[in-house]
Structures are given as C-alpha cells and as structure tokens.
Amino acid sequence: MRRIVLSAPLLAFLGACATTIPEDALRLPESTLEIRSIQTRTLEAPSEIDILAATIAVLQDMEFNVDRIEKPLGVITASKVTDADSTAEKTGLLFLDLLCVASGSNNCDASTTAKDDQRITLTMVVLPSLERSGEFTARVTLQRVIFDKMDRIKVLERVSEPEIYQQIFDNLRKSLYIQVSEK
C-alpha cells in the first residue's frame, strides 16, 4: 500500500514531463468545407502573375510585409505586427490589480497579462483551373499570435471571421481590375 502511495505521485510527475500529441492533429475538422469556402474565391484574370501582382498591391495597402513569393507554385506569404491593445481589457485588469492591492497582496500583476502586440501571418495561394483557361482559384489563410505586455504568447489562433476574408477579396478584385487595365 505504501509503495502505491509513493509511486502514484512519481507516475504523475513523469507523466507531466511526457509529450501529448493530439490524436487528431492531422485529421480534417468537420468545418473544413465551410472554412474552405470562406477562404476561397474564383477569379478571372489573363494570367496567374496578374493575380499575384494584384495580391502584392493589396498586401501593401493592408500594410503587410511580403516575406516570400514562390511564383511557380502561386504562393505568397506575408506578415505584419500590429497593436492588439484593448482599452476595455486593460481597464478590467487594472481593476483586478486595484482589488488585489486593496486586499494587501504585494504580487499584483494582472495588468501585465493585457494583450499588447499581435503578429498576423497570411498565405495567398493561386491555383489555375484545369478546365477553363483564365480562371483561377485563390485561397487566403490567416493566423495570428497575440503577445501580452511581457512578450508572453497569450493567444494562438486561426482568423476565421468571414467578413475579414470578404474584405480582402473585395480589395483584391479592385486591385486586379486596376492591374489588368493598366497593362
């Protein structure tokens, strides 16, 4: 019995060191089709290069930096770091700190967990249609990391709001129109 009492915390401790790889890490989620349709549009253009060039112009409009381009595969990767400050969140955390100080504690640092910066990464992939020349599928994926005031990672997530993707594609269509008409 005594041996069991001793070995239980030991096993728990060793278990905590072990890695847990989620079983479904590379399985398609049920929401795949919905997300794909939010992130994908069909575009018409004289060439794949026109869409890539129009995308770069839109990325510059949105103040992204282009990190990499691979023309033969129709891939553009871009990113930007922006402010993720929220006044409401900061006020709430400051209130928590005030309560904490009022209770006599010396360790009141809730405010340092407030969101500070976010790094947004974007991938644009253009795929020519096999059936119709001049038709392309464009898919945008967006992710972001939010850091707190102490540069600790606070949130890791895919951006899934449909209106954000809609805005990007609206801008892209305008940019593509300008790109093609100016040639």
Next chain:
Amino acid sequence: MSRSLPLTLLALVLLSGCATSPPDVAGTGTQLATRQIQTREYDTLDKSMTMRSVIATLQDLGFTIDQADAELGTITATRLHDYTMRMTVTVVEKDNERISVRANARIGENSVTDPNTYQDFFVVLDKAMFLTQHGVD
C-alpha cells in the same frame, strides 16, 4: 538508513525527470523506420501538381505556408491553434517514374512520431491529389 534510501532515490528521480538535456540535433527514432512512416509514393510525374496538392492539403488542415520552393520541392508550413505545429514536406521525383512525398511534423518542441498522424496526413493528401489531377474543386 534503509528507510531513507527509497526516499533519496525518489528525490533523485524527481530532480532529474525534467533536467536540461543536450541539444537534440540528430532527432529520435531510427532513420529507416522514420522515413517509411513519413513517406508515400504516387504514380505521377507531375511534381508541380503534387506540390500544389500538398499546399492545398496543408491549407485544409489549417496551416499557413511559410515558404515553398518549386525547384527543391520543399514546403514548410505552420499552424497556430492552442499549440504550434510545423510541417516540412518534400516532393521529389523517383527513378523518373513516380513522385515521393515525405512529411515531417513537430508540435512545439517535440517531433511527431506516431505513424497514425502521418497516415491521417496522407489520407487527406490522397484526396487532394485526386481532386487536383481531375480538376474537381
């Protein structure tokens, strides 16, 4: 003495459990077994279309593409979702008659060694290869 020995041993195990280890450069697992788990071959010679299928698969799985090189056949992608998962996929021609696709994945600081996880990836890629080659969206 006899009573304190097990406790001392326990303390030593606990202290060494998560100790700093030397840099893991060579990785874990045997080279051949790892390659087998991570590799599939396809009866096609269209390297570009295979790479585009890999990219579509990674996007479906929620990754953004960090970089892609058509000449070297390499794609690296990252997924941010509670944890950070990174994958590198290489596409190479074999014997001028088929295409070999090798994927390796890491979650945070650990490499993915479970064969089922790679199997899941190739199930999705198989479908993407079919759809891309037949022009179905």
